[in-house]
Amino acid sequence: MLGPSHNSFRPIAYYMDLILYLRQHITLSPELEAQVQEAFKKEELPKGYRLLSPNNFSQKVFYIEKGVVRTYYIKDGKDITHSFILEGTFFVSIESAFFNSPSPYGAEVLEQSTIRTIPYQDLEKVIDGFQPLQKLSRLVMIGAVKTFSDKLYSIQFQSAQERYNSMLEKFPDIMLRVPLGHIASYLGITQETLSRIRAGKV
Amino acid sequence: MLGPSHNSFRPIAYYMDLILYLRQHITLSPELEAQVQEAFKKEELPKGYRLLSPNNFSQKVFYIEKGVVRTYYIKDGKDITHSFILEGTFFVSIESAFFNSPSPYGAEVLEQSTIRTIPYQDLEKVIDGFQPLQKLSRLVMIGAVKTFSDKLYSIQFQSAQERYNSMLEKFPDIMLRVPLGHIASYLGITQETLSRIRAGKV
């Protein structure tokens, strides 16, 4: 799953239109803009809507204009949060789109969200036709690598307490928007431990 | 640190010339080939050679034609292996090259190696000039994302024993080429624990 690149200074805007997002990063010709508008289908999705199910194929690329999406997988029957994806972020199942295998992850909408969707094949065609998009797509990938690299570091080298603290610092808003259990599994700890950390009983 | 994309079926070739590598993935015009040959400086580096030091800047992009490189960082005074990089792989400090901050990681040569080097700025220029390279660089990024994603999964959800087993399975050669201590820190465990696992005393 290619997720957020939280590292890039994300404005605390609760709406990030796709075209505006692109304009922030590259110069859009009217032609490209039209193609993007056309190619990315826009949908309003309700809380709980399942964008993809674990162990299924999905070659769709999503862009969150508004809302929160959670990706997760099922390990030993338990639901583990893999990432939270906020407005202004692309995501896609790496496994499905790039490696042609089923996605181990599922994705569900946590709040009523506005999401734009495009099949990966179509996106590739659009990208190939426009130089600036090629550059942007590389940047998006770099952001994703950084995100994973940072998360790996935190899981491998930080204590539960440290991870909680830095999450509070980096994403104070997410802590308020999603239930504790999801936060805990995202941090790689149990809900009980997270509860104890919050209570300072640790 | 952008590391290996082990997922892509890497041949057990102990030499992977840069041009041959590129030819496997894209069509090289004679012009592009000449530019690549020119731009990537080739060096023979001895065991122990330090390609980059933790907490320094380095905007260089490396490609391993032959040998093994280890990236690591220092956590609480301890040297922790972050990745092993084998022949046929590009790597670069994400932090330095893309985010303009010092690299938390160092990199050292573990065996006498043949390595090609290019400043990131120069590489960007070459990439921008050639459509096929743009595509390839996206693929390399995707591979890196997958590698991190997989490693994150294994650290977060597999036991030490499981991680050891899957490493044995995926990279039997690496286990024979590098000292145990490096393997252990790469797996996120102590050398003692790894030793016990190997002895089946766990």
Added chain:
DNA sequence: GATACTTTTTGATTTAGATCAAAAGCATTG
């Protein structure tokens, strides 16, 4: 406002793996 359901907290116990310390194996070198 009592009933049922969900989420969070608290408590007791267990465990995987870390830490500390030392012994055993293995190489290199003079």
Added chain:
DNA sequence: CAATGCTTTTGATCTAAATCAAAAAGTATC
């Protein structure tokens, strides 16, 4: 082939966080 310096293994103890179980708090429903 002793002497020295690594690398790996073994042993004893400790600890962060998991697990299991239940209580408390919060929210929604009739």
